[in-house]
Amino acid sequence: MITNAPAQVTDAAVTLLRGAALFGPLAAVLAATAVRRPSERAVAAMILATAWNLLALAPVNVIAVRAGWWSFSAQGAVVEGVPVDLLFGWALLWGALPWGVLPARAARRLPLPLTVLTLAWLDLAFMPLARPLVRLGGDWLYGEALAVALGLVPGLLLARWTVRGVAVAGRATLQAMLAGGLMLGLPAALTGVWRQPGWLAGLGVQVLAVPLTLGLAAVREFAAAGGTPLPYDAPRRLVTSGPYAYVRNPMQVSMVASYLLLGVLDVRFLAAACVTVAYGAGLAAWHEGEQLAGRFGGAWVAYRASVRAWLPRLRPSPVMTAAVVHVSATCGQCAPVGGWILRHAPVALRVRPAEAHPHGLRRMTYERADGLRAEGVAALAHAASHLHLGWALAGWVLLLPGLGWFAQLCADAFGAGPRSVPSWSADRGTDLDGRHTARERTG
Known part of the structure; x- marks a missing residue:
């Protein structure tokens, strides 16, 4: 009699490991935050660090699979050979977990090398134990080193700077890279819009440089004013210089224009542009307008009357910083x-x-x-x-x-x-x- 018992046992083990890899870190974060409510900055640090690791670990795993550093025995919810649930669990382990389990004061005072070594050690211990879900190649430590360099270390720095409220230029730069990767890089990779003839790809990059320059310049103006694009971390003064002398929402205009340009190649980006406009003109405009009016009063009213929200001026507004x-x-x-x-x-x-x-x-x-x-x-x-x-x-x-x-x-x-x-x-x-x-x- 033929039996499928070994295969069934293997499938059950893979399913159990996938569940543990995702729900283990998630349960730890939820339990820790339920016991001790984190501060606003700690919550932002958890979100940013998790998002950074998610963005960085996705290409690292794709490279690792193609280079033979490791591979996955999984079916369902797999993209480019990488289980999505395992990727989310890994991002939580390196992103939110350190700031959810430890008190914010202890997490920000813990030496960075010690934190890196501890989390890397946990990963080194888990990877060999993850059979049969993960099959390690002979050079798998190269992939681990790449993951630490691109995911763990920058994510910890971004979280630490966010909690401490320091290194505004550094955290604004990482936030801009994170936003660009999640809102442009990842969609472009998943839709395959980048697979174009060389001449068209080169032309597209040059055209996209215009709206992206607008967005990056706006981030730089925020950093120069001591803030970042995050709502809780906005500059303490009304920014009317740089791109803000031409349009009130330069970052949102930058993203919408980029989506419209990419929409020529893939219609799904047109839908993304519509969603971005709806969010920016609706919830974001109402919330930010209320905050700015309360903080800056007449200065905000004069600025809003002089600078349009979505259509840039050709000449800068007279209310720009002298x-x-x-x-x-x-x-x-x-x-x-x-x-x-x-x-x-x-x-x-x-x-x-x-x-x-x-x-x-x-x-x-x-x-x-x-x-x-x-x-x-x-x-x-x-x-x-x-x-x-x-x-x-x-x-x-x-x-x-x-x-x-x-x-x-x-x-x-x-x-x-x-x-x-x-x-x-x-x-x-x-x-x-x-x-x-x-x-x-x-x-």
């Missing part, structure tokens, strides 16, 4: 730059001679009323946001990480490096357009 750009009037290469800015009739920007600055300058310098200061190419990029939407987009591109450094390097190589300029006395200080401003503060 600034001064200092350009040398005696330098043959620098003075024409100041003239070029003035010919474009800048909004809320004064152009003053660098020679009149009280502290002495060696580069073109941009100083904004909220304290932001930039030099060289970055100063020109910030000044461009006071001119026109087209020039502003070009300036925001120059402010992207790495590009600004490279542009400054090229400018220095072509003779636009730092230089000494003669200092003018206070009674000679004038704007480059001729207005007398000797006794005005410009910092």
